[in-house]
Amino acid sequence: xxxxxxxxxxxxxxxxxxxxxxxxxxxxxxxxxxxxxxxxxxxxxxxxxxxxxxxxxxxxxxxxxxxxxxxxxxxxxxxxxxxxxxxxxxxxxxxxxxxxxxxxxxxxxxxxxxxxxxxxxxxxxxxxxxxxxxxxxxxxxxxxxxxxxxxxxxxxxxxxxxxxxxxxxxxxxxxxxxxxxxxxxxxxxxxxxxxxxxxxxxxxxxxxxxxxxxxxxxxxxxxxxxxxxxxxxxxxxxxxxxxxxxxxxxxxxxxxxxxxxxxxxxxxxxxxxxxxxxxxxxxxxxxxxxxxxxxxxxxxxxxxxxxxxxxxxxxxxxxxxxxxxxxxxxxxxxxxxxxxxxxxxxxxxxxxxxxxxxxxxxxxxxxxxxxxxxxxxxxxxxxxxxxxxxxxxxxxxxxxxxxxxxxxxxxxxxxxxxxxx
Numbered sequence: 288x289x290x291x292x293x294x295x296x297x298x299x300x301x302x303x304x305x306x307x308x309x310x311x312x313x314x315x316x317x318x319x320x321x322x323x324x325x326x327x328x329x330x331x332x333x334x335x336x337x338x339x340x341x342x343x344x345x346x347x348x349x350x351x352x353x354x355x356x357x358x359x360x361x362x363x364x365x366x367x368x369x370x371x372x373x374x375x376x377x378x379x380x381x382x383x384x385x386x387x388x389x390x391x392x393x394x395x396x397x398x399x400x401x402x403x404x405x406x407x408x409x410x411x412x413x414x415x416x417x418x419x420x421x422x423x424x425x426x427x428x429x430x431x432x433x434x435x436x437x438x439x440x441x442x443x444x445x446x447x448x449x450x451x452x453x454x455x456x457x458x459x460x461x462x463x464x465x466x467x468x469x470x471x472x473x474x475x476x477x478x479x480x481x482x483x484x485x486x487x488x489x490x491x492x493x494x495x496x497x498x499x500x501x502x503x504x505x506x507x508x509x510x511x512x513x514x515x516x517x518x519x520x521x522x523x524x525x526x527x528x529x530x531x532x533x534x535x536x537x538x539x540x541x542x543x544x545x546x547x548x549x550x551x552x553x554x555x556x557x558x559x560x561x562x563x564x565x566x567x568x569x570x571x572x573x574x575x576x577x578x579x580x581x582x583x584x585x586x587x588x589x590x591x592x593x594x595x596x597x598x599x600x601x602x603x604x605x606x607x608x609x610x611x612x613x614x615x616x617x618x619x620x621x622x623x624x625x626x627x628x629x630x631x632x633x634x635x636x637x638x639x640x641x642x643x644x645x646x647x648x649x650x651x652x653x654x655x656x657x658x659x660x661x662x663x664x665x666x667x668x669x670x671x672x673x674x675x676x677x678x679x680x681x682x683x684x685x686x687x688x689x690x691x692x693x694x695x696x697x698x699x700x701x702x703x704x705x706x707x708x
Contacts, residue, residue, distance in 0.1 A: 299409075303429055305365070305466040306406040309372075310430045312458040313399055314437035315444075316376065317341075317510045318530055319455070320392065323379060323448050325517035331659070333385055335648035338510035340389045342502075342640030344396025349404060349633060365405055365466055369459045371398035376456040380449040427610075431538040438531030442524045487616065487631045493554065493677050494616035498632050500670040501609050502639020504568075504663050507647050508605070509533065515659065525586075532595050536602025544607050545614070553615045554678050557608065561671035564604040567597055568667055572660035605667075609636055 317338065324334040375395040379388060406426075444451040488495040509530060516526045548556040574594075585591045613632050620628040643666070650658045 301465050301468070302406060302409055303426065305462040306403070306426070307429050307433050308458045308462040308465070309369070309399070309402050309406075310433040311437050311440065312372075312376070312455045314434040314534065315440055315455050316395070316452075318438065318441060318513050318527060319444075319448060319451055320379070321510055321513035322517050322523055322526065323452075325514045326448060327383065329385060331511070331514060331518075331651040332648040333389075334514035335507070335511045335644040335651065336389055337392045337644075338506050339641050339644035339648070340393040341396040341399075341510075342506060342637055342644070344393040344398075345400040346396075346634065346637040346641065348397035348400025349630075349637065361405055361409060362467055365402060366463050368398040368401040368405070369463045371395070372402070373456050373459045376452050376459070380452040427541075428538070431534065431541065434534035435531050435538060438527040438534065441527035446523070483628065483631050484634070487620070487628055487635070490621070490628070491616045491619035493557070493674055494612045494619070494632065495635055496673055497557065497612040497615075497670060498609060498636040499639040499642070500666055501605065501612065502636035503643030503646065504564075504666050505605055505609075505643075506640035507643040507659070507663060511644055511647055511659065528595070529598055532598035533602035533606065536599040536604075537606035539599065540603030541607050541610065544603075544611060548611050548614060553611060553618065554674065557611050557615065558671065558674045558678060560604040560608050560611065561667060561674055564601060564608070565664060565668040565671050567601040567604070568660070568664040570597070571601075572664045 320337050321334055324337065372395055375391045375398070378391045382388065382391075440455075441451075444454055513526050513530060516529070517523070544556055544560070585594060609632075616628050616632055647659050647662060650662050
């Protein structure tokens with residue numbers, strides 16, 4: 288069995304390398320775009336619209352790219368999607384009008400959704416049932432490591448952001464070369480599942496509300512907060528270090544939390560995560576108020592290391608929650624709807640990724656920019672209260688009903704476990 292798993296992993300190595308390049312540049316671009324708007328003097332409302340446009344594109348791409356893959360095939364679809372991303376990335380180095388750049392982020396979202404949908408489907412269809420969970424776990428770990436690496440990469444990119452965009456666009460070229468030169472053949476495209484928004488909410492309100500909330504908070508935190516930090520005079524390298532700590536927290540805590548959620552009431556783990564994330568967001572709301580002098584005061588001291596540690600814990604509590612919520616949704620979903628539930632979870636969290644930055648943009652326009660952090664805290668605190676209320680009204684799933692936890696990212700379209708246990 289181990290030999291079969293190793294052989295399958297070896298067969299998919301080109302795909303893993305290609306998707307690693309895509310994740311590296313995708314995570315880096317989110318930070319670079321925020322820094323770009325800060326450098327060009329754009330408002331926080333504009334900076335918030337960029338991730339909303341990307342999420343909207345990603346949402347649309349999730350449900351229309353599958354037909355594209357069916358018509359032209361995996362390899363050509365990947366090359367076309369990566370080419371769109373190359374052109375979109377280079378546009379940031381060549382153009383300045385905000386409407387153009389927002390459309391570019393929308394187009395990038397559509398194409399990126401296709402790239403990840405293709406990668407997920409390729410792995411899921413190619414793998415045997417006995418090895419699919421482990422392959423997806425390895426794949427998710429690779430993507431998580433690349434998210435951390437993206438922020439380390441920003442540390443060594445040219446200080447001129449126009450040049451930085453040109454450099455990161457080369458990673459898409461690497462992905463195209465690696466995948467088109469692969470020796471393994473892509474799998475046959477299978478039909479996709481339907482979205483069941485009302486059905487998922489009826490089966491698992493906690494998973495539905497949680498996916499939407501995590502989409503709102505995580506997207507805003509990762510894509511708008513760097514803009515605000517840059518306006519405080521915090522350096523690009525320091526911002527990349529802070530975002531990298533969030534991503535590393537996900538990598539560090541994902542498997543321990545997944546292991547615990549398989550053995551105990553999964554809602555308890557979700558509730559604990561919510562409490563920790565809410566408390567830390569409250570703390571960062573207080574620190575983030577004003578002109579950033581509180582952060583500058585701790586720079587270079589032991590408290591700065593503590594601050595980085597808190598960012599790591601926030602990443603471990605917030606960025607792991609989607610995977611836990613997916614597993615919880617599968618616990619509550621009838622087996623016949625499991626595949627549809629996995630797609631619906633992606634739909635809901637992406638919708639949250641659209642709503643979060645839009646809410647942040649509206650709040651920044653009505654109130655001062657520092658209100659952004661308080662909005663994130665209120666979102667997460669509201670969900671935590673919701674979970675606690677649901678916890679008191681419904682019993683936990685029995686061991687026979689629980690699914691095995693599988694690591695899932697918000698770029699994943701194939702997140703459903705194969706079997707109930």
